[in-house]
Amino acid sequence: MERAFLSVAVAALLGTFAAASTAFADETKALPDDAKLMGEQHSIAILSKPHPKRVYVLEPVFPHIVASKVWIIEGDKQELVGTLSGGYLSNFALAPDNSQLYLFDTYWSKGTRGTRSDFITFFDGQTLDIKADVDLPKGRFLVVPKKQNADITPDGRYLLSYNLAPSTSVSVVDTTERKYKGDLEIPGCGLIFPTAGNRLSTVCSDGTLLTVKWDAALKTTTHRDGPFFDAENDPVFEHAAFDKKKGRVHWVTYDGNIISADLSKDKPVIGKPWSLLSAEDKAEGWRPGGWQLITMHQPTNRIFVLMHKGPKWTHKQPGDEVWVFDGNTGKRLDRIHLKEHATSLAISQDAEPYLFTQTEKPSLVTYNVADGKEVGEMAFGISPFLLFTAGD
Amino acid sequence: MVMQVIDKLFERMSRRTAQKMSRRNFVATLGAALAGASMLPVLPVARKAQAAEDPGVEWAKRVGAQTTDPKACNYWRYCSSDGYLCSCCGGGPATCPPGSTPSPTSWVGSCLNPDDGKMYLIAYRDCCGKDSCAQCNCLGTAGEMPTYRPQLNNDIIWCFGGSSMVYHCSSAAIVGQV
């Protein structure tokens, strides 16, 4: 009864303050006569429509690792507008139109023990109400979260969840039926790059690229390329600059080589590697590093990479600078000096992009890509880790 | 009573070593120490030619690896360890803290022992079954590879076969001398 009443109130409020991201309001206006003595009543806020400068920050909360969370931040205003609470080492994905948010999750019936359950929670992108929990009967890969272990096909139809149990496969969940459809075996491979409603590519331990297409019954046809990098001496990082709608990807290797590929067809076209580093950069000891260390501005194919100075095997060291490259020509366009070194980065996919960087303090420092100037800094959480923006 | 005293002492020590030792701060501090000090032990020449190229060698030099204090990030076995040190959580590099269980699985890396110049294989196996210990966070990445090469990755929860897949802390048991 009370709940129904509140939604009426909220709906009314929405009409009045459609543009407000947090809809606080004078609820007495909407009250019926018999409720006049109720005083201040709680409404429930609803997020404004998603926009390019909204950032979703996934935090594994390392010191309390069974309680992940997602912070939803208005990146242009440094304002927290909502959170999602999750379980153990959750992964996150956004529907292509941002209307739904997904947490790939793992819980035990008694917190850290008891019966394990794995499932994907569907959230409404604006109310953050839970719409469904869809079981993942094969479990999911438990690892410090990386974007490409859980993703959604570019048409929004299937959620894909990687498994290393330690046999390797991908669980497929239909978002329209809200049902687990089965697993695709990807022997000896990891990371999921979905590039069509029924196709993904995955990186294998010997440096080959396996492209898997499936039909309605999850029967697969596969194509293998490569080896396209040296998996023993110069492996590609797990995070890549990826535009799933165009099927375009730029992988970066530990030694700073970029391998670009067009994954938009059943047979990928893999380009020749090129280096981020000039002879001078190499002499100075620059190399890529961090966690989510690379991203791209999809409309302009610009690549952004976190860079630091260090020897080999410092691949997780945070970056002091972000280097910007033209993904078509390989030309370096800019160096953004970070005020605070960063482990992860993301970019807004609009015409005047902002660069979001996750620092170890921890804080989220935002820069304007146009001039490299800081837009603002915001501190929250204990160990925020992965950044997601609308449309990326 | 004795336990209480020990607990206090233990807590104090843990806190000291646990100060957010991100690899970066750690490296910076050590770098400064290296620049200023000549009293650090000089590493014996690595035994094998192969060992000289091993990622663990570079790490040992850079952080000034030592063989006496398993509660410190630069203890020689931690060249590729990632996470909270079991040594700071009531266990040790080959001992799970009370109430947690070791996984029979792990990944296997190799570190240089700075005092004999030999390489040893290390099993980075997690202690599992309770919430993360949250003491002494250390990150070593010598020879560490992405998860598509799982046997060389330190982000994976190596708790298969543990009492549950919940990560408690990171251990580093010696598998053998190579």
Place this chain on the structure above:
Amino acid sequence: MTRSMASALLAIFFSGAAISASESLPSADAGTAHESVDPASVPDVLVRRNGTVLPRVSGAAEDYARHCQGCHGHLGDSVVEVPRLKGRVGLFTHSAEGRAYIVQVPNVLQAHLSDARLAALLNWMLREYSGAELPGAFMPYTEAEVALARTHRLGSVIDRRREVIDGLVRLGVVTSPELFTFATDPARY
């Protein structure tokens, strides 16, 4: 009290209550004589204090330790999610498909080892963990056999494993596929 004294003291106090993760690879268990290392010669506070005897590993044993042991364990038997090698893997060599299959499982085929080293590793593994199950006239793997088997990749490991095991049942090598069960899913073999 110095810090290292304190930690030594603590370790002693705690060792009673804590569960040990096995540190050494007891050479006796493995059935072959690994050369062992005198604890006094290992400059490590714990190895010396506990007198832990470590094996010296080299050759195929080192390759196994670096590339396989993390999942399969030093005894060839670890967790339900990883198939047991011990007392079992030799059975695969009774059929041609089985011989190819154990080269073609992804973590073997894609191992960063040359064909020659992989052949040596497989021969070592088979004798070390499953000598009793090998056929009387076991022919060791050669570089050429491994190279050839490696040219073919498995689309589905699960399906291929079943076919191979069903073949072993038909050949009378084993009476039931149940011997090969692994994973938490009891139906999976």
